[in-house]
Amino acid sequence: MCLTLIFTVSALICFSRNADTLNIEKIPYNLKFSYNSSLIYPGASSGVEYPFQRINVTKFLKTGKKKSFIKDRFITANLNGYHHPYFHDNLYLTVGWTMRRTKSSGFFTEFSPEIGLSRTFLGGTTYKVDDNGNVSVRKLAGYYYTLVSVGGGIGYDFSKTTSKPYMVFSKFNVLTMFPYNSTIYLRPVIEIGMICKLSCFRSLKVKSKTKNK
Amino acid sequence: MKQIIFIVAVSILLASCQKEKITIGTNVSDTFYLDNAGESMRILVEGNTSSKTFVLFVHGGPGSGSFVYNTDYISQNIENKYAVVYWDQRNAGASQGNSNDNHLNLPQMTDDLKKVIQLIKARYGQNSFVFLLGHSFGGLLTSSFMTKDNNQSMVKGWIYVDGSQNYPLNDTLTRQMLLKVGHEQVAINKNTDQWNTIISYCNGHPGNFTIGESEQLGTYATDAETYIDVVTPFNYVNALLGYAVEDKLPLTAILINHLYSSNASFNNDLAKTEFSSVLYKVVTPTLILFGEYDFICPKELGYEVFNRINTNDKKIVISPISGHNLIFQDQVLFCNEVNSFIELHK
Numbered sequence: 188m189c190l191t192l193i194f195t196v197s198a199l200i201c202f203s204r205n206a207d208t209l210n211i212e213k214i215p216y217n218l219k220f221s222y223n224s225s226l227i228y229p230g231a232s233s234g235v236e237y238p239f240q241r242i243n244v245t246k247f248l249k250t251g252k253k254k255s256f257i258k259d260r261f262i263t264a265n266l267n268g269y270h271h272p273y274f275h276d277n278l279y280l281t282v283g284w285t286m287r288r289t290k291s292s293g294f295f296t297e298f299s300p301e302i303g304l305s306r307t308f309l310g311g312t313t314y315k316v317d318d319n320g321n322v323s324v325r326k327l328a329g330y331y332y333t334l335v336s337v338g339g340g341i342g343y344d345f346s347k348t349t350s351k352p353y354m355v356f357s358k359f360n361v362l363t364m365f366p367y368n369s370t371i372y373l374r375p376v377i378e379i380g381m382i383c384k385l386s387c388f389r390s391l392k393v394k395s396k397t398k399n400k
Numbered sequence: 401m402k403q404i405i406f407i408v409a410v411s412i413l414l415a416s417c418q419k420e421k422i423t424i425g426t427n428v429s430d431t432f433y434l435d436n437a438g439e440s441m442r443i444l445v446e447g448n449t450s451s452k453t454f455v456l457f458v459h460g461g462p463g464s465g466s467f468v469y470n471t472d473y474i475s476q477n478i479e480n481k482y483a484v485v486y487w488d489q490r491n492a493g494a495s496q497g498n499s500n501d502n503h504l505n506l507p508q509m510t511d512d513l514k515k516v517i518q519l520i521k522a523r524y525g526q527n528s529f530v531f532l533l534g535h536s537f538g539g540l541l542t543s544s545f546m547t548k549d550n551n552q553s554m555v556k557g558w559i560y561v562d563g564s565q566n567y568p569l570n571d572t573l574t575r576q577m578l579l580k581v582g583h584e585q586v587a588i589n590k591n592t593d594q595w596n597t598i599i600s601y602c603n604g605h606p607g608n609f610t611i612g613e614s615e616q617l618g619t620y621a622t623d624a625e626t627y628i629d630v631v632t633p634f635n636y637v638n639a640l641l642g643y644a645v646e647d648k649l650p651l652t653a654i655l656i657n658h659l660y661s662s663n664a665s666f667n668n669d670l671a672k673t674e675f676s677s678v679l680y681k682v683v684t685p686t687l688i689l690f691g692e693y694d695f696i697c698p699k700e701l702g703y704e705v706f707n708r709i710n711t712n713d714k715k716i717v718i719s720p721i722s723g724h725n726l727i728f729q730d731q732v733l734f735c736n737e738v739n740s741f742i743e744l745h746k
Binding site: 227228271272273274275307309310311312313314315316320322324325328330331332366367368369370371372373374375 | 419420421430431432433434435436439440442444490491494495496497498499500501504515518519522523645648650652653656657659660
């Protein structure tokens with residue numbers, strides 16, 4: 188039983204990874220701008236994507252067809268905000284890890300966990316009343332929260348089929364802020380935006396994998 | 401550089417958003433916050449502030465929030481005459497804070513309520529009249545407020561709607577009512593399966609209720625009014641969702657605050673809390689409104705308030721078509737009675 192397992196695993200490794208090569212490639216930094224809407228409440232987001240890893244994958248299917256895609260990994264930093272009238276405005280800074288998989292056609296999917304700091308600004312004048320009944324206004328009242336965001340989305344990279352160095356994307360994120368009233372606050376956010384590939388690059392060792400299925 | 405410009409632009413926008421807005425008029429909508437003991441509580445004032453008369457809604461729950469009371473009917477029938485104050489208590493509705501569970505207790509909420517009234521008078525004039533309206537848990541909170549120190553001198557009247565001033569008594573009365581009405585309904589062959597389940601539970605739990613038993617009685621009490629044909633149906637979630645976009649409700653905050661508050665440890669203290677023994681301190685004019693089929697806070701609680709308060713200026717009205725949400729289930733009666741009471745005492 189054990190021998191069968193070892194044989195199977197070895198065979199899989201030998202036959203599926205036919206060729207791995209390593210090349211140096213220049214990967215552009217990306218600049219992201221998006222409309223960061225929380226359902227009907229407007230917001231904006233901007234950030235940078237720092238290329239960290241790229242793997243070119245080519246798969247040969249049993250049908251004889253070839254399927255290739257690129258796995259990119261970015262470290263990201265984003266400044267985001269939304270405006271929820273009468274509730275709060277929220278400005279939040281996040282750093283994250285974006286995993287993007289781009290097909291040769293240009294379509295991509297991505298997933299990105301992020302962590303950051305949020306500062307809310309209450310949606311109305313905020314007062315303090317002391318024990319003697321004296322009333323004063325608190326300027327820029329709001330709260331700091333730790334923020335975790337998890338999101339996934341789809342997009343299209345125009346540079347794969349044309350010379351245009353940008354992508355468009357749509358993404359659904361769930362923001363979690365804590366401690367919010369001794370518990371957590373959840374907020375769904377939809378991002379629709381554009382990612383521009385900058386003309387400054389980072390040289391990366393790019394692995395190319397070829398797999399047979 | 402672009403990011404710096406963005407930060408500056410957003411900062412300017414935010415600073416402008418918090419500009420103080422105090423509106424005196426006949427169709428006002430002002431939102432502001434009271435910051436007290438680790439919580440920023442949302443207050444919405446709508447309606448006729450030029451009347452200098454404010455009806456302050458103290459919502460139920462704990463943790464339910466005040467958004468649900470802001471209906472079109474109340475806008476058209478009370479806000480046109482007076483201003484209505486929708487206050488989200490701590491850890492409820494759109495109220496916000498950090499880690500503040502150590503402040504989530506009835507004495508702190510009583511202090512919050514006092515400061516809300518002080519703030520209303522500071523904003524709209526010390527000559528403003530405030531009428532306090534407590535619904536459900538708001539009955540307990542307003543009972544606490546009205547019987548503490550000289551607080552009642554801050555209000556012109558107390559409106560007590562489907563409230564509870566005595567949680568241990570409340571559980572006993574709920575059980576008695578479930579049994580009484582349950583037997584009547586079984587006798588006329590109405591929803592017999594559901595009523596038999598309730599009757600069986602009540603017979604098996606005669607008194608000295610634990611928190612779990614109290615919650616189960618509450619669940620049966622909520623269901624029970626839906627088995628009575630004459631009671632106007634009311635669905636809290638639907639009522640809230642109906643105004644979600646128009647009133648820009650922070651739905652996830654409302655839900656999370658409600659879940660947290662209704663399960664917070666201070667509910668254990670509330671289960672032992674009563675103000676029946678100190679109601680004699682109340683000398684303020686009082687209007688008591690209850691639903692005939694309120695199993696959650698049975699009308700006997702209203703009669704107890706009526707009998708114990710120390711004023712002759714009092715009235716009790718029972719709505720024959722209401723359960724626990726008379727404000728919504730018998731809107732005409734509610735608005736007529738509230739308006740008449742205010743006209744008489746402002």
